[in-house]
Structures are given as structure tokens and as C-alpha cells.
Amino acid sequence: MTDLKSRLTTVVSDAFAQAGLPAELGRVTASDRPDLADFQCNGALAAAKAAKANPRALAEEIVAILKPDPMFAAVELAGPGFINLVLSDATLSLRANAIAEDPRLGAGLEPAPRRVVVDYGGPNVAKPMHVGHLRASIIGESLKRLFRFRGDEVWGDAHFGDWGFQMGLLIVAVGDEQPDLDFLADGDGPFPSESPVSLADLERLYPLAAARAKTDLEYRDRARKATAELQGGRPGYRALWRCFVEVSRTALEREFSALDIEFDLWNGESDADPLIAGMVAELEAKGLLELDQGARIVRVAKDGDKRELPPLLVVSSEGSAMYGTTDLATIVDRRNRFDPELILYVVDQRQADHFEQVFRAARLAGYAAEDGLEHIGFGTMNGPDGKPFKTREGGVLKLHDLIEMAKDKARERLKDAGLGAELTEQDFEDTAHKVAVAALKFADLGNFRGTSYVFDLDRFMSFEGKTGPYLLYQAVRIKSLLRKADVEGHAAGEVVVVEPAERDLTLALDAYEAALAEAYARRAPNLIAEHAYRLAQTFSKFYAACPILVAADAKSRASRLRLAKVTLDQLDSALRLLGIETPERM
RNA sequence: GCGUCCGUAGCUCAACCGGAUAGAGCACUCGCCUUCUAAGCGAGCGGUUGCAGGUUCGAGUCCUGCCGGACGCGCCA
Numbered sequence: 001m002t003d004l005k006s007r008l009t010t011v012v013s014d015a016f017a018q019a020g021l022p023a024e025l026g027r028v029t030a031s032d033r034p035d036l037a038d039f040q041c042n043g044a045l046a047a048a049k050a051a052k053a054n055p056r057a058l059a060e061e062i063v064a065i066l067k068p069d070p071m072f073a074a075v076e077l078a079g080p081g082f083i084n085l086v087l088s089d090a091t092l093s094l095r096a097n098a099i100a101e102d103p104r105l106g107a108g109l110e111p112a113p114r115r116v117v118v119d120y121g122g123p124n125v126a127k128p129m130h131v132g133h134l135r136a137s138i139i140g141e142s143l144k145r146l147f148r149f150r151g152d153e154v155w156g157d158a159h160f161g162d163w164g165f166q167m168g169l170l171i172v173a174v175g176d177e178q179p180d181l182d183f184l185a186d187g188d189g190p191f192p193s194e195s196p197v198s199l200a201d202l203e204r205l206y207p208l209a210a211a212r213a214k215t216d217l218e219y220r221d222r223a224r225k226a227t228a229e230l231q232g233g234r235p236g237y238r239a240l241w242r243c244f245v246e247v248s249r250t251a252l253e254r255e256f257s258a259l260d261i262e263f264d265l266w267n268g269e270s271d272a273d274p275l276i277a278g279m280v281a282e283l284e285a286k287g288l289l290e291l292d293q294g295a296r297i298v299r300v301a302k303d304g305d306k307r308e309l310p311p312l313l314v315v316s317s318e319g320s321a322m323y324g325t326t327d328l329a330t331i332v333d334r335r336n337r338f339d340p341e342l343i344l345y346v347v348d349q350r351q352a353d354h355f356e357q358v359f360r361a362a363r364l365a366g367y368a369a370e371d372g373l374e375h376i377g378f379g380t381m382n383g384p385d386g387k388p389f390k391t392r393e394g395g396v397l398k399l400h401d402l403i404e405m406a407k408d409k410a411r412e413r414l415k416d417a418g419l420g421a422e423l424t425e426q427d428f429e430d431t432a433h434k435v436a437v438a439a440l441k442f443a444d445l446g447n448f449r450g451t452s453y454v455f456d457l458d459r460f461m462s463f464e465g466k467t468g469p470y471l472l473y474q475a476v477r478i479k480s481l482l483r484k485a486d487v488e489g490h491a492a493g494e495v496v497v498v499e500p501a502e503r504d505l506t507l508a509l510d511a512y513e514a515a516l517a518e519a520y521a522r523r524a525p526n527l528i529a530e531h532a533y534r535l536a537q538t539f540s541k542f543y544a545a546c547p548i549l550v551a552a553d554a555k556s557r558a559s560r561l562r563l564a565k566v567t568l569d570q571l572d573s574a575l576r577l578l579g580i581e582t583p584e585r586m
Numbered sequence: 587g588c589g590u591c592c593g594u595a596g597c598u599c600a601a602c603c604g605g606a607u608a609g610a611g612c613a614c615u616c617g618c619c620u621u622c623u624a625a626g627c628g629a630g631c632g633g634u635u636g637c638a639g640g641u642u643c644g645a646g647u648c649c650u651g652c653c654g655g656a657c658g659c660g661c662c663a
Contacts, residue, residue, distance in 0.1 A: 029602060042605060049643085059587090079606050080643075094613050124663090159642040161663080283646090295661055307589045307659085316661045323663050334603085349659060354591070374595065417625070446611095452656075454598070459612075463625045466599090483621055486626080518602070530600080533610085542616095551594045586624080 003106060005030065005039065005511035008085060008370040012041050015065040021058065028085065030511065037076070039506060044081040055081030071117050089497045093533040094508040096495040100566040105573050106512045109151040110520065116152045117334055118144045120346035121256070122264065124161030125248040126170055126202035127336060129255055129399040131389050132348070132453070135378050140346035141261045141579045143376065147344075149577060150520050155264045155338060158252075158430035162245050162268035163326070166210070168227025169204065170244055171237055172219070173209040175226075183240035191236055195243035202244060231273065234500035245270075258403060259437060260579050263390065269467075270489050272329035275336075276321050281316060288364055297339045312357040327358045327464055331367045342372055344523065349377030349450065365511045376523050380454030381444070389455050391537040406436035409461040413469075419586060436461075438580045441466030445578050446529045466533055470522050474536040475582040477543070478568040485549060485561055493558025494563055501545040505563055508538040512570055516577075525578060539567045 005028055013026030025043030032040065044062060048055035059081040066075045066083075074086040088396050099106040124128055127136075174197055181192055198206075230237040249266060256262065278362040280296070283289045288298045294317030301308045313322045321329075334340055345355055355375035362368045381438020383389045388439040391397045408431040416419060420428055443460040447453045463469040485492075497506055515531035518524070548564060551557035571584060 027603085033606065036606085040606095045605065045644090055643090095633095122663095164663080166663095218647065267627090291655095293660080297660080309589095313661055318661075320661085322661065326663095329640095351592080351663090353658060369607050377591095382656095401587090413625080417623095431656080451599085452592095456598080464613080465625095467625090469625065470611095473623080477623055477626085484622065504626075516603085526600090531608095537610090540626060541628090543622080547621060549622045586623085 004087065004091075004507075004510045005514050008041075011069065011071075012043070012062070012066065012083070015062050016043060016047070017534065018065055019058070020513050021060045021062075022050075033084075033086065034110055034504075036078065036420060037074075038087050038503075039085040041083040041085070042081075042433070043337070043351055043466055044083060048081060049175055052066075053531055055529055059083050062133075063216075068297050070184075082132070084270045089503070092497040092503055092506045093495055095510055096563065096566070099297045099509050099512075099570070100495060100562050103209075105566065105570040106509060107149070107412050107516050107573070108513050112343040113151040113153065115338055116147050116154045117338060117340045117343045118147065118154060119159045119343060120144070120156065120345065120465060121158045121261065122161065122347065123158055123248075123252045123256075124166070125244050126166065126199075126206040127161075128203050129252065130383055131399060131402055132396070133399055134402070134440070135444060135449075136346050136348070137256065137259060137261050139449050139525060140344075141259075142445055142528070142577060143344060145577045145579065146520055146525065150516065153512075157261070157265040157267055157334075158256075158263040160245075160249070160266050160268035161232075161328070162241075163270040163273055164228050164323075165223065166206070167230055167241055167244070168212060168223040168225070169209040170206060170224040171230065171240060173205040173224045174201070174240070178203070181240070183236045183243075185236055186234075189239060191586050192238035193243075195247050195400050196240075196249065197243065198508075199247050202247065202282055240533040255400060258433075259441075267333070268332075269330070272326050272333045273321070275332050276325060276328045278324075279332055280505065283314065286365060288361070293317065298361045298364065300364070302360075309353065309360075312361045312363075324354065324358050324361075327355075328361055328365075329368070331358075331362050331373070340372070341369070342374065343368070344374050344380070346375050346376045349379055351375070352377055374523070376449070377450040381455050382452050383455060386454065403440070405435065406440055406461060407432050407458060409457065410435040410439070413461070413463055414586065417586075419425045423585065427585075432581045434581050435472060435586060438468030438472050438575075440468070441578055442471065442529060442582050445525045446533075448524060459537075465490060466581060469531055469586075471536050471571070471580070472582050472586060475568060475571050475575070476584070476586050478539070479584060480563050481548060481564055482568070483559070484509055488549065490549065490554065490557060490561060492562035493555065495562050496559045498556070499546055501542040502560075502563065505542045505567065507527075507536050509566060511535075512574070526576050529572055532571060532578070532583075535567065535571055535574070539564075539571075564575060 001228035008028040009026060012028050013023040016026040022072055025047050026041060027043060028039050028041045030039060031037040044059035045055045047058050056077060059077045060084055063077050064076050066072065069380045071086040071088060071091045072085060078084050097230045118140055123133065131214060138205060144154055149156040162436040176180065178196060181196055213223055226237065230241055245541060283298065289296050290299060295313055296315040297313055299311045312324045314325050316322055334343060359373040362373060380388045389397060414432055439460045460467060497503055515527050519527035546560055548557065550559040575582060
């Protein structure tokens with residue numbers, strides 16, 4: 001199962017070799033001029049430059065070699081030395097049938113599967129998720145699915161923020177409010193397993209405590225002491241902390257699942273904590289630690305650097321672990337548990353320096369291979385003013401509220417379309433939810449992750465043009481068509497490509513593999529989104545140009561039905577990789 | 587100050603190792619529902635790719651300088 005582009009690259013590379021030219025110049029790409037050809041090769045231009053020869057003459061030689069191959073309808077020399085390739089209808093028909101019969105819908109596998117950890121989401125105990133978590137979650141989930149689909153063994157890890165000073169703050173805050181709690185007692189317990197606080201309590205108390213600790217030094221010291229005692233293993237604090245973690249995690253999982261985001265692991269910062277002491281000793285033994293201004297650091301600057309990268313702080317002058325320490329220990333933890341060949345950190349681009357420090361330290365310590373750690377940075381989601389998104393009041397918008405806003409819009413639009421009357425309330429709600437999630441995710445994943453984008457709910461939910469709802473609409477249309485075909489007793493049959501719209505649709509289907517391979521290589525889900533949109537649009541043109549159920553003859557109806565079915569399946573596959581589900585009706 | 591990223595149509599974004607006529611969507615104009623969902627399809631309008639040089643047969647893409655913007659730069663995460 002090979003896509004046309006790869007197959008053509010092989011064929012044309014062989015022709016280059018036959019002509020005595022470097023085979024790697026035979027790279028074939030989709031044509032820039034669809035009016036002239038299906039595919040093209042620009043290698044003759046590069047070959048001519050290297051050999052100081054006439055590009056047209058070289059290209060002519062290649063054309064002569066390729067021309068007899070019956071897979072082509074035409075092979076032509078154009079412009080300064082482009083080789084234009086037009087495939088025969090028979091070649092395209094063959095390919096369309098192959099994709100239709102392929103359980104992977106034309107998508108390939110990576111030749112050498114790896115063990116990969118995707119670190120994304122980054123939720124924290126007691127903190128409600130806000131819009132900042134949206135990108136990390138959506139992009140990470142998509143990369144996890146993509147890597148898994150390409151054949152890697154993948155663990156998605158939420159990397160739960162369940163440790164550190166915030167926990168001490170919460171213990172103090174809860175203790176002040178409920179001074180009679182059993183958990184506050186010294187000694188070994190036993191302590192209740194029932195949580196004395198709800199998530200709402202935690203979310204209420206945390207910001208207050210954090211603010212107070214900034215100005216009230218006595219309060220801050222109590223929180224620090226509580227943090228130290230918790231980390232030292234004080235049983236009552238541990239038991240209380242476990243309640244915080246459980247209450248938070250349950251609520252967060254519910255929120256993530258509303259976005260179809262599911263983690264394989266909820267390993268927290270607390271899981272890495274027990275490894276820190278040993279790790280520090282090991283770094284010491286390896287001679288990597290240095291005492292500087294009272295702190296223990298690893299110098300990570302390199303000779304070629306354009307600017308001196310600050311050292312990684314492993315132990316602060318107060319003797320505590322920093323977030324870089326935890327990240328480093330987490331690498332050790334993952335190595336021990338899974339021995340991953342690659343760890344992807346899907347985290348805001350602004351933390352690029354931090355990860356560079358951690359990665360360099362990890363390599364120096366031998367915890368990871370040179371190419372085993374990657375920061376997958378992304379830009380911010382901005383408000384209309386171009387600054388990171390805030391509510392009208394200037395606060396952060398909770399993720400939950402954002403999703404509700406999107407669902408309200410979706411309900412409104414579905415009612416306008418008269419769908420409310422057709423569906424049961426449950427189906428209606430389900431569809432509204434899917435439409436809202438598709439709108440949000442497609443708006444996010446449609447852009448390259450590295451660039452920031454402006455959040456504009458009206459535009460995302462406009463249900464027109466290049467949006468999530470448009471893609472769902474195309475999928476739903478096909479589902480409806482197939483239901484009708486079923487009722488009328490029409491079956492799909494062999495694809496025979498005749499019409500231009502059928503050619504274009506086949507070429508669009510074939511491009512799935514190239515899009516996925518590129519998305520994988522560049523860790524860029526927007527290329528999947530781009531493909532899905534192209535496919536949907538190409539189908540829509542086909543739908544308008546080629547009657548399916550009322551086709552002129554039974555053979556062409558069967559052929560078009562199969563094209564419609566495989567388009568739906570591939571669209572569904574691509575959307576699933578983006579984390580988007582399609583409803584039955586809309 | 588140093589460093590990273592960015593500047594493409596009125597707006598939001600593409601452009602596959604440097605290749606043909608820089609592409610989509612929105613907005614605007616026009617056409618298309620007595621055939622399968624018009625949340626659609628077709629056509630049109632819209633560009634000195636921030637500015638100035640350079641390399642090349644060929645530059646949005648590579649190099650240099652400048653202008654403008656975002657972000658980061660040791661004990662928060």
C-alpha cells in the first residue's frame with residue numbers, strides 16, 4: 001500500500017539514476033499547477049545547476065524514459081525544466097479501490113516504531129482549567145493520537161501539578177477554616193479517607209491563600225513549613241493531600257472528557273519527588289553539580305551558543321527542589337518505567353529556555369539521548385487586542401465557561417436550522433456538544449501550533465467556510481446519503497474514475513499519507529486539519545458535479561457510492577486524529 | 587542590553603530542500619435549490635510578501651542592515 005506520490009518518486013528516481021543523475025533528485029510533489037498536471041518533479045533544475053548543464057535537455061531525457069510507462073496519461077516537459085506527470089484514469093481507479101479496501105484508508109506506518117511519551121495538558125490540583133490549558137490539551141491529544149496511529153507505542157501523561165508550595169498553602173488554608181480536622185493531628189492516624197473539602201472549596205481557597213502569602217510573611221512561613229512537613233511525610237498532611245488530589249483529579253477528568261481528551265497516565269510531580277535525592281547524589285557523583293550563590297546548579301551553556309544560557313537550578317539556596325529539578329527527575333522516572341526513545345513536551349513556547357536547560361542537563365547526566373527530548377512549543381490564544389485572552393473583566397476565562405459559550409452558540413444555530421424538532425433532546429444536546437468541540441478544536445489545530453492566534457468565537461462558530469462545523473457538515477451529508485442508499489437498496493461497487501471531479505477526489509484521498517507523514521515529522525497537526533478541509537471541499541465539489549444516487553447508470557452509481565463511503569471513512573479518520581467526533585445528523 | 591520567533595489581500599491564515607500565474611477562508615458583488623442536507627457549489631473583486639541591499643538562470647523562502655511587534659533572560663511554575 002503506497003501512495004501515488006511515493007510511488008512516483010520511486011519511478012522518477014529510477015529514471016534519474018538511469019540517466020546517470022542523482023536518484024534523490026527524483027522527488028515528486030503534488031503539482032503546483034493542477035490545470036497542467038497531477039504531479040511534478042523539479043529535479044532536473046537542480047541536476048542542471050550541479051552539472052552546469054541545460055535543464056531542459058536533462059528533463060527531456062527523463063521524460064523519454066518515463067513516457068512508455070502505462071501508468072501515465074501524459075509526461076511533459078514544461079517551462080525551464082519541470083517534469084509534469086498526468087496519471088491515467090486506470091491508475092487512479094486502481095488507487096481509489098485500494099484505498100477503499102485498506103483498513104487504514106491509505107495511511108502508512110512509520111518504518112521504525114518507537115516508545116514515546118507525550119507530556120501535555122498540565123492540569124493542577126485546586127486550580128480550575130482556563131483557556132491557557134486549551135491549546136496544550138488539544139495539540140497534545142492530537143499528537144498522541146497521530147503518533148499512535150503511525151505505529152508508535154505512546155503514553156499520554158497529564159503531568160499533574162500535585163506537589164510543591166501550593167499544597168502547603170492549601171493545607172494551611174483548609175486548616176484555618178476547619179481547625180478541628182482530624183488530618184491536622186500529629187501522629188500516624190488512622191485518618192479518614194473521605195475528603196473534608198469539595199473542589200469548589202479548593203478553588204475558592206487557593207487564590208485567597210496564594211494572594212495572602214504574597215503579603216503576609218507569617219502566613220507564608222506557615223505554608224512553607226506545611227509544605228516541608230508534607231514532603232517529609234507527615235501522615236495527616238499526606239492523607240489530606242491525597243484528598244485534594246482525588247477531588248481535583250475526578251473533576252479534571254470530567255472536564256477533559258468533555259473535550260474527548262483522555263490520559264493514559266496521571267503521573268504527578270509527586271511521583272518524581274522520591275527520585276530527587278538519589279538524582280542529586282548521582283549528579284554530584286558525575287561532577288555535574290556546582291555550588292553558586294548558595295544554590296546547586298548544573299551549567300548547561302555550550303560554546304556555540306549565541307548567548308549564555310543560564311544554568312539549571314537543581315537545589316535552591318534554601319535547599320528545596322525547583323521546577324527544573326522535578327522535570328529532570330520526571331525524565332529519570334519515565335526512563336525507569338518505560339524507557340521511552342522520545343518524550344514530547346507540549347508546553348507553551350515561552351518555556352523554551354527552561355526546557356533547553358532541562359534537556360541539556362538530562363543529556364549531560366545520560367538520562368536521555370541527544371534527540372530523545374523535544375519541546376513542542378505553541379503560541380498563545382489571544383483576545384481581540386492581540387494579548388493573551390482575558391475575560392471582559394480582565395480575569396482568566398475558565399475552560400468550562402468557554403465550552404459552555406460555544407455550546408450555546410451551537411444550540412442556537414442548530415435550532416435555526418430546525419434540527420431541534422427532528423431530534424430527541426439527548427441527541428440534540430449530543431450534536432450541539434460535538435459541533436462546539438469541533439469548532440474549538442478545528443480553530444486551534446487549523447493554525448500551525450507555533451503561531452499565536454486570535455480567539456474569535458463568532459468566527460469559529462460561524463458554520464461557514466474553513467471551520468470545524470463545515471467538516472462535520474460534509475461528513476453528515478455523506479452519512480445521510482449512505483443511509484438513503486441503504487434504504488433504496490443500492491450497494492457500492494468498483495470505483496471507475498471518469499469525471500474530473502472523480503479524479504480530484506481520488507487525488508485528494510491519496511494525499512492522506514503524505515499529509516500524515518509530514519504532520520508526524522513536523523509534529524504539526526494543522527497539516528491533518530488542512531488535509532481534512534481539502535478532502536471535504538473536494539468532496540463537496542464532487543457532490544455538486546456528480547449525481548450519486550441518481551447517477552445515469554448502476555455502475556457509476558456503485559462507483560460513486562464507494563467514493564463517498566471511503567471519503568467519509570478517511571474524513572472520520574482524520575478528524576479522529578484531531579480529536580473531533582462527527583454526529584449522525586446536523 | 588542580549589537572545590528567540592514573527593511581519594504575506596481590508597480581516598484571519600497557507601505556501602511541501604529556492605521553482606511555473608503567491609493560495610484558502612471571512613467580508614463584498616453576481617449566479618445556482620420541482621436530483622441525493624444551500625451550514626453547500628460556481629464566478630468575480632482583492633498583493634511592490636514591512637523597508638533597503640546582496641547571492642542565484644530563478645527569492646515570500648537563503649545572507650546583511652534597518653523599521654515594527656510578541657516573547658524570554660538564576661532561586662515562581
